[in-house]
Amino acid sequence: EVQLVESGGGLVQPGGSLRLSCAASGFTFSSYSMNWVRQAPGKGLEWVSYISSSSSTIKYADSAKGRFTISRDKAKNSLYLQMNSLRDEDSAVYYCAREYSSSSGKGLDVWGQGTTVTVSS
Amino acid sequence: EIVMTQSPATLSASPGEGATLSCRASQTISSNLAWYQQKPGQAPRLLIYGASTRATGVPARFSGSGSGTEFTLTINSLQSEDFAVYYCQQYNNWPLTFGGGTKVEIK
Numbered sequence: 189e190v191q192l193v194e195s196g197g198g199l200v201q202p203g204g205s206l207r208l209s210c211a212a213s214g215f216t217f218s219s220y221s222m223n224w225v226r227q228a229p230g231k232g233l234e235w236v237s238y239i240s241s242s243s244s245t246i247k248y249a250d251s252a253k254g255r256f257t258i259s260r261d262k263a264k265n266s267l268y269l270q271m272n273s274l275r276d277e278d279s280a281v282y283y284c285a286r287e288y289s290s291s292s293g294k295g296l297d298v299w300g301q302g303t304t305v306t307v308s309s
Numbered sequence: 310e311i312v313m314t315q316s317p318a319t320l321s322a323s324p325g326e327g328a329t330l331s332c333r334a335s336q337t338i339s340s341n342l343a344w345y346q347q348k349p350g351q352a353p354r355l356l357i358y359g360a361s362t363r364a365t366g367v368p369a370r371f372s373g374s375g376s377g378t379e380f381t382l383t384i385n386s387l388q389s390e391d392f393a394v395y396y397c398q399q400y401n402n403w404p405l406t407f408g409g410g411t412k413v414e415i416k
Contacts, residue, residue: 232409247404299353
């Protein structure tokens with residue numbers, strides 16, 4: 189079964205750090221680009237970061253630039269998001285999502301169940 | 310940044326009826342658009358990519374159309390499981406951006 193499982197969320201004070209993990213199984217992780225997408229309580233979806241299959245291309249939303257770092261480990265079939273200098277507005281459910289790409293287009297076709305990050309004093 | 314605007318914010322319909330959801334991009338994105346469905350407490354599900362190609366396992370009652378800046382998701386004969394929030398997303402330019410969502414609720 190194709191699966192993504194996030195972990196690492198929790199309660200953190202403003203200015204603190206967290207490292208999110210996403211464990212992939214059921215597919216060849218090293219062949220796919222991956223993303224982090226977040227959703228604040230009661231709000232819509234917000235893309236956070238992207239990493240290509242080889243890690244050669246990395247992109248961030250402006251809200252994440254300079255504070256978040258995306259990475260991946262082929263040997264562990266895992267995706268990571270290191271989040272520093274956290275702010276109240278970073279509170280959200282964080283999803284990892286696989287990018288599907290074909291000649292017909294692209295989409296985020298496999299999502300994890302999400303991990304909740306709460307930034308509060 | 311490309312701004313994606315969805316309308317209406319809420320659509321009320323009865324089971325069996327059709328539904329038409331709109332998505333507008335602030336600049337042309339060719340056909341580089343995807344649609345997602347999200348139910349409460351669940352992760353989003355990819356429905357459509359390339360503006361009109363159904364993802365694996367998506368019922369034929371879902372169809373997407375449009376190109377450039379105007380896009381439509383059509384749901385023919387709403388089923389009980391279709392009542393959810395729908396998001397469009399462009400992947401033409403970085404950053405990837407989502408629309409604000411359309412909630413399809415039972416009338």
